[in-house]
Amino acid sequence: METIDNHNIYADADIERAARCLKAMSHPLRLKILCVLGTEAISVQDIVEKVGTSQSNISQHLSILREKDILGFKKDANRVFYYIDDPRMLKLIEMMREIFCAECK
Amino acid sequence: METIDNHNIYADADIERAARCLKAMSHPLRLKILCVLGTEAISVQDIVEKVGTSQSNISQHLSILREKDILGFKKDANRVFYYIDDPRMLKLIEMMREIFCAECK
DNA sequence: GCTATTGTTTAGCGTTTTCTAATGTACAAT
DNA sequence: ATTGTACATTAGAAAACGCTAAACAATAGC
Numbered sequence: 001m002e003t004i005d006n007h008n009i010y011a012d013a014d015i016e017r018a019a020r021c022l023k024a025m026s027h028p029l030r031l032k033i034l035c036v037l038g039t040e041a042i043s044v045q046d047i048v049e050k051v052g053t054s055q056s057n058i059s060q061h062l063s064i065l066r067e068k069d070i071l072g073f074k075k076d077a078n079r080v081f082y083y084i085d086d087p088r089m090l091k092l093i094e095m096m097r098e099i100f101c102a103e104c105k
Numbered sequence: 106m107e108t109i110d111n112h113n114i115y116a117d118a119d120i121e122r123a124a125r126c127l128k129a130m131s132h133p134l135r136l137k138i139l140c141v142l143g144t145e146a147i148s149v150q151d152i153v154e155k156v157g158t159s160q161s162n163i164s165q166h167l168s169i170l171r172e173k174d175i176l177g178f179k180k181d182a183n184r185v186f187y188y189i190d191d192p193r194m195l196k197l198i199e200m201m202r203e204i205f206c207a208e209c210k
Numbered sequence: 211g212c213t214a215t216t217g218t219t220t221a222g223c224g225t226t227t228t229c230t231a232a233t234g235t236a237c238a239a240t
Numbered sequence: 241a242t243t244g245t246a247c248a249t250t251a252g253a254a255a256a257c258g259c260t261a262a263a264c265a266a267t268a269g270c
Contacts, residue, residue: 010140011206012133018205019133026128028120035115044247057229059248078237078246088204095200099193100123101116132258149217162259164218183216183267
């Protein structure tokens with residue numbers, strides 16, 4: 001019966017935010033997009049080739065990641081280059097690699 | 106044109122596995138369950154109280170986490186105690202807290 | 211035996227996700 | 241101008257999700 005309910009260590013707002021972030025990464029294609037991006041800025045066309053699905057499909061997934069402020073982009077003439085804009089996401093990607101790829105070498 | 110296609114650094118199997126894991130965590134209630142569990146084994150009833158939704162709903166989410174081998178459980182008389190069984194998941198939870206709760210203090 | 215407690219499962223329904231296919235838009239090159 | 245390239249958007253259908261409510265199962269206590 002404290003002033004602040006400490007039976008709940010985790011703020012629901014943090015949980016919601018984290019869950020939304022995880023959800024964005026939780027699709028194989030989106031996760032792969034994030035992995036191939038890493039710290040680079042890559043054009044949609046190149047992403048399509050590296051990830052391997054239709055251009056329309058990639059575009060839709062990019063739009064999802066864009067809406068959640070995970071990706072940024074810059075246009076250059078005909079092309080659009082996407083990059084990971086959220087530093088937390090970069091950390092997460094790195095950690096995911098450590099955790100899920102450590103034993104598979 | 107190497108023997109192993111290195112235009113693709115990330116094995117699709119790893120991606121799939123990681124994505125499945127992320128998906129399991131990507132629901133607010135499930136994430137919260139994992140957070141309150143931490144390294145402990147907690148009964149369903151206690152989880153219900155700490156997480157805050159119906160018992161049936163918690164049970165369903167527990168079942169999802171169980172199916173994906175993220176949670177283990179042991180029965181004791183009337184109760185069932187759940188715990189995080191996958192060490193990778195524990196790491197992930199820890200990292201999530203660092204990333205999403207670091208700046209919010 | 212009953213009754214309460216603890217937990218799981220099923221059914222059903224509305225919502226969300228994710229894909230394919232088609233269309234639209236903008237710039238480039240000729 | 242028209243043709244090609246790069247990308248976004250829309251529409252629509254199938255599947256997956258997530259909830260409430262209800263039924264079910266197992267143990268505990270009387």
